[in-house]
Amino acid sequence: GTGNVTPTPTATPTEAATTPLPTTTATPAETQTLLIATTTSLYDTGLLDALKADFEKKYNAKVDIISAGTGKALGYGENGDVDVMMVHDRTREDAFLAAGYGLDRRVFAYNFFIVVGPANDPAGIKNMTPEKAFTTIREKGLADPATVKFVSRGDDSGTHSKEKAIWKSAGFNYSKDIQKSGDWYIEAGTGMGATLVMADEKQAYTLSDIGTYLASKDKISLVPLVEEGDVLLNVYSVMRINPAKHPGVNVTIAKEWTNYLISPETQKTIAEFGVDKYGEPLFYPAAGNWEKIGVNQSEVEEPVA
């Protein structure tokens, strides 16, 4: 933990009341606070906590992180209650930028979603393409919902968006062919961890981000069945809140955070993160991989001015 700045309500009521969200007008000597809203799956990997300590030391800053579902995180951003957003849902990010709420999106990492399921793989999808696997699960699930099931996040999160994208790419109309199509398709409406647990309980398939899966691997019996496929790409980006919309958001340090993330040293840290714990990295650095991710180079490597 950081432990150096830990305001308790009794100890620093006035400070918190008068300078709740430090602004750019603060003198450089003063410790600034950066407020980040992040999607849960990213936060839960622990990557941000690992980066935060280093950043705080280097920039004489304090980083506060709020983790929430993608929708809620974007909501906080829209209202200008945070300085920086870190999410993984490009469609909605685009809308967010287009609406002028966000600026300076930078992609800093990526990894892949995986399809997990029971070890005995009742639908037999192992090593299929994601689209094929989904189609098979649907077919077998419709035929025998007792043995083949799919649990969906069902919460409009980034992961859920990705799931919908896969259905679409497999040629289905999500709301018509999938939702409410039978007992095989279970819309959980909860977080990733809970969804994995539910899938495990029901011996069902589900789509998961790699980080959450690895974190809960030893507590559940599900195994990864589909790990390859472009459509499974999971891109994490960072953007700062537009001060024109919300005067008062912390601009300087938000930029510094963005640049810190895409800096070569940090990219290296990202590449190595999780290896010691899981034996494999949780993220791939975005640097140098802009083509693979399918974005402009500037969005990956150009520091924010």
Place this chain on the structure above:
Amino acid sequence: MGFIIDGILEAVHLIVTLDPDVMEITALSLAVSLTATVIATLIAVPFGAAIQFNDFPGKKVLIQVIQTLYSLPTVIVGLLLFLLLTRHGPLGFLGILFTPQAMILAQMILILPIMTGLTITALSGVDATIRDTILSLGATRLQFLRHVVREARFAILGAVALGFGRAISEVGAAILIGGNIYGRTRVLTTAISLNTSQWNIGSSIALGIILLGIALVVNTVVTIYQQR
């Protein structure tokens, strides 16, 4: 504040159009929480009376513990129950995880301490002379209970109202044990929670208004019954 107005408008809209999804989750909320409250009442009132009207060593400690359980977080209740009901858990054979039955169980467990504690408080407010009078008139144990509860009915119904309120408004256990499965275990609070995580504030508020609406109806019915 626009959201609040949006929420009210949406609530009105959902109600007048009898939106089937909303009807369903409202009905489930009501069914689950009412059942949990009724069962909890049937346990808590005799249990509370047994504690209040008997002297035994450890009585004070027991009351203390019951009051402490007021602070039991719903997530913890959900977790513990999950560990019991999971496939590999001691009660896994029941196969009721992620069903309304399990949610009833969770809510019931959650509100039992509150209802028992408030029953004790309510009954302790009944005058000793009333208690003596009931006994003296030749009451059996059950008749004693009935009459003393009747005398404390205002406070006991307050406890029931509170238990119901806590049950229908809790979300932690409902989501863990029920799973917030669309069309099956989604209740008002889990739906609100979902909507909020999706930042559909208007819908959240609309569902909140509906939740308060049914709470109002339940309370009114109980109050009318009480005044009969």
Place this chain on the structure above:
Amino acid sequence: MGFIIDGILEAVHLIVTLDPDVMEITALSLAVSLTATVIATLIAVPFGAAIQFNDFPGKKVLIQVIQTLYSLPTVIVGLLLFLLLTRHGPLGFLGILFTPQAMILAQMILILPIMTGLTITALSGVDATIRDTILSLGATRLQFLRHVVREARFAILGAVALGFGRAISEVGAAILIGGNIYGRTRVLTTAISLNTSQWNIGSSIALGIILLGIALVVNTVVTIYQQR
């Protein structure tokens, strides 16, 4: 069941090693919820007394509404307060979103109806002749309040215990308004919620045990105070 034992062991470990993170969030939980409870008590008791001891049109309806608010979901409280406190909200200028102050506010709002309603119930249990006696002895308004509350102290302290329990165990508003920021607004319930979402069941249970532990301490202190 292994998780429960794990949880107990972890709780013991966290406590005996005085784990600084745990100490910090425990202290914050306690500070926030105690403050919220104290403020809510200071408001609810006089307010409840004002309702109970005055006759005015709409009194019954008001009590009904208060009882209905028992069912107010914490997420809704969180949302509404968020809409007030967000940067461009009516109270955005306070800049207290994502601070403990805002969490205190949220918890206080959440428990106000419960505490007011239970105060009314508690005071309605005070015999009319006791009330008359207090008045007759020449009590000012404040003295009347003090003495009648004193007579109902058992039930009122029950209400306080319940308010505190509700405050310290709620998570919906705490997470929306506080943001569960590590080192700043993370309290026991939001930490439990986080741990649970990460399926760290042992840690969740450990934190739950710690939460119940401080609730027990608070209740015991209150009870000892009451019996003086």
Place this chain on the structure above:
Amino acid sequence: MIELRHVAKNFGEKVVLTDVNATIRDGEIFAIIGPSGSGKSTLLRLINLLDTPSGGEILLDGAAIHAERVSALAFRRRMAMVFQKPAAFNESVYDNIAIGLRMRHVPEAEIREKITAALEVIGLSGYEMRKAKTLSGGEMQRVAIARAVVTDPVVLLLDEPTANLDPVATEAIEDLVVRINREMNQTVVLSTHDMLQGQRLAHRIGVLMDGVFAQIGTPREVFAMPKNRHVARFVGIENIIEGTVRENRDGVAAIAAGGVTIAAVTPLAPGTKVCACIKPEDITIHLADGTGISARNVLSGRVTGVKAYGPLNHLTIDCGIPFTALITWKSAEDLGIRVGKAVKISFKASAVHVVEE
């Protein structure tokens, strides 16, 4: 001075007081008597501002206490009331008695002094630390009296203050009331159903019946000269004989009543329908062959009943119309009274109190 002016009170449909009028003077002990449910407690509660009259007004030293924009507190602090069913606070006896004083911010040393003295008077010294809720009925009643008295009120309102007390304790309380009334000139308004207590304590008695004071007067007036047959019946005059004035010579009337004629001192004219009230203790019993009785009224009869009545014997005698008489046990023994015995009864014309029907 407490003035009751056309005080009325009803609870919904139930009319309790219709038109109560009285002036209770400073330093007076005023007793309210009346049947159970006649409104004694209600009236005391109205004076103590615990309830609001439905009509009329109550003045304390000229100020209407129920007037709007008047602080009840100032008036209440000049009074103290002991309730018919005294309520015990869930505290010690000491704290129970101290409450009124603490409300007035009396220094604790003075409170202690006063309470010690008060407990002495009510015979409960050493009870300071007892939980008041566990007191016996009479003990609690005495504590309630102490609680009221220690505040030194100008007006002391006592609702059946000795209802639960034995004669010895009653005497102690009565002595206390008389003493504070004499020494501190406190006005005392008390309700009682104990006629003897009214007689012993009160300067004046008001008989509350059917929503009004049927009579207000000194104990002598009320008990010897009741205003009507209801009052007469209530104050224990058992011989109430209906009749008609036949003739009236110089203020001594002959009243015909059910076969007998009764001589009575009254100015009422012949033809008036009246009730003749004769107190049982005013009737003398003679053996049937007794002669030379000086009383105007002498009737022959036969004893139909003998009952113990404390120090007295209570006889019923049938003289054509039934009479009751009280005589001492000794006289009864001397005269050999028993059921069936033929006796003569006599009473003076002046012992007959005549009221118009």
Place this chain on the structure above:
Amino acid sequence: MIELRHVAKNFGEKVVLTDVNATIRDGEIFAIIGPSGSGKSTLLRLINLLDTPSGGEILLDGAAIHAERVSALAFRRRMAMVFQKPAAFNESVYDNIAIGLRMRHVPEAEIREKITAALEVIGLSGYEMRKAKTLSGGEMQRVAIARAVVTDPVVLLLDEPTANLDPVATEAIEDLVVRINREMNQTVVLSTHDMLQGQRLAHRIGVLMDGVFAQIGTPREVFAMPKNRHVARFVGIENIIEGTVRENRDGVAAIAAGGVTIAAVTPLAPGTKVCACIKPEDITIHLADGTGISARNVLSGRVTGVKAYGPLNHLTIDCGIPFTALITWKSAEDLGIRVGKAVKISFKASAVHVVEE
């Protein structure tokens, strides 16, 4: 039959009953009198199984009611109790009275009948639908009596049943008690602080003092022949004179007491320290110049006080030692009694009740 055998009761430190012994016979009206706080209510509560004795046992028809493994309910259903502070259920008067019957599953039609009859007797017809909480003190007391009586108990326990009632209502309740006792042969145990009520109603009276029955006997025995000076004082014998037997001739003793000598019928031997008790009503007053008084004891004195005492006058006379006497108002008037008047008092040797100190 209720047998009290060595019944003891203490509340923590506070010892209330130490060794209460009595046998209350079937069909008897047994009155418990005693000072406030002596344990009358406690004893009744013990009989009604509302509390457990600290020692001794209570037998109902031979069965120890507090024995372990005995159902309290069966015993309780044979009794009914009226509490000193009757509690009203938050219901109508009708429902309040019906509770005991409903517990016994009496058909509603019969309940209605019984309640109508009971309300008639207690003078509260038409009160069926009133909320019991709003009744006056006396009304509630009567409702409580009705509530107990309608269950037709074998044993009726009444704790100060008429404490809040005026004489007229008291008479109605007393009549009711006497009637159910006579007609249904119910055993009645009542506590009262009204000595006259004890005298009027009870077949036997127990005087509860200092944790034991100081005396049990017929009203006559208790009031005329108290066992000791405490009982004597409590039952209202005001002349209690300490002295020593000087001589005793054929059962008539001469007792020397503070300067005067009193002749009394007693077998006690000379030298015995005694108390001589003389009831005030047994003392005859004569004008100082009266002659030919037949009584053994004639003392000269001076009137020092005159008080009204219901139908009587209460005199205090200083004869060297103080005496009190009760005479009728008429006699007082005839004799011209007033403070300061010189009088002679007389009483028979047989009127002196002598108890050993």
